[in-house]
Amino acid sequence: xxxxxxxxxxxxxxxxxxxxxxxxxxxxxxxxxxxxxxxxxxxxxxxxxxxxxxxxxxxxxxxxxxxxxxxxxxxxxxxxxxxxxxxxxxxxxxxxxxxxxxxxxxxx
Amino acid sequence: xxxxxxxxxxxxxxxxxxxxxxxxxxxxxxxxxxxxxxxxxxxxxxxxxxxxxxxxxxxxxxxxxxxxxxxxxxxxxxxxxxxxxxxxxxxxxxxxxxxxxxxxxxxxxxxxxxxxxx
Numbered sequence: 384x385x386x387x388x389x390x391x392x393x394x395x396x397x398x399x400x401x402x403x404x405x406x407x408x409x410x411x412x413x414x415x416x417x418x419x420x421x422x423x424x425x426x427x428x429x430x431x432x433x434x435x436x437x438x439x440x441x442x443x444x445x446x447x448x449x450x451x452x453x454x455x456x457x458x459x460x461x462x463x464x465x466x467x468x469x470x471x472x473x474x475x476x477x478x479x480x481x482x483x484x485x486x487x488x489x490x491x
Numbered sequence: 492x493x494x495x496x497x498x499x500x501x502x503x504x505x506x507x508x509x510x511x512x513x514x515x516x517x518x519x520x521x522x523x524x525x526x527x528x529x530x531x532x533x534x535x536x537x538x539x540x541x542x543x544x545x546x547x548x549x550x551x552x553x554x555x556x557x558x559x560x561x562x563x564x565x566x567x568x569x570x571x572x573x574x575x576x577x578x579x580x581x582x583x584x585x586x587x588x589x590x591x592x593x594x595x596x597x598x599x600x601x602x603x604x605x606x607x608x609x
Contacts, residue, residue, distance in 0.1 A: 467535075
């Protein structure tokens, strides 16, 4: 079955830039999405279609894509950004959805 | 207001059945893709099923043959029939609006908890 690979954890100090990667063979053909999840809460989409930001999401969140890797970048990280982040995409047929294993962002 | 509310989660013994519901408001479930996503305790998100606007349905291998997704357009509600439940099905189950224009899972419910244990 198709898999997306994320680093388990990323740590940054406040004000620095955090980058979270997600790798998958179908990513050149399928859009990627990023979700933020805080403890006890439902996920919230922060990036869609690789690079688009939903309304209400701060400008410090951005997405990029290069080959089989997509990246979520959080510029000027704030304490409130500490959360789990998940990438999501689809298989090559665009039929099945898949999530990455998640990355825990720690703000030091 | 666009909103999803899941109900039906419960404690159930292995081998049992449960039916989850996801009531939508502010949009029509018939006009959009809808997914179920679950999260086991302390684990990541796992996509489990999708209902497409053409009526086609798909499942993750982990639930195929045991779970069935359906839609009641008259009640604007998505359902998830879960049979032959196993301990590994223990999770918070979320329904999510999975937009047809590739704009992602932009609306999520609050989740409903299913615990499978003897």
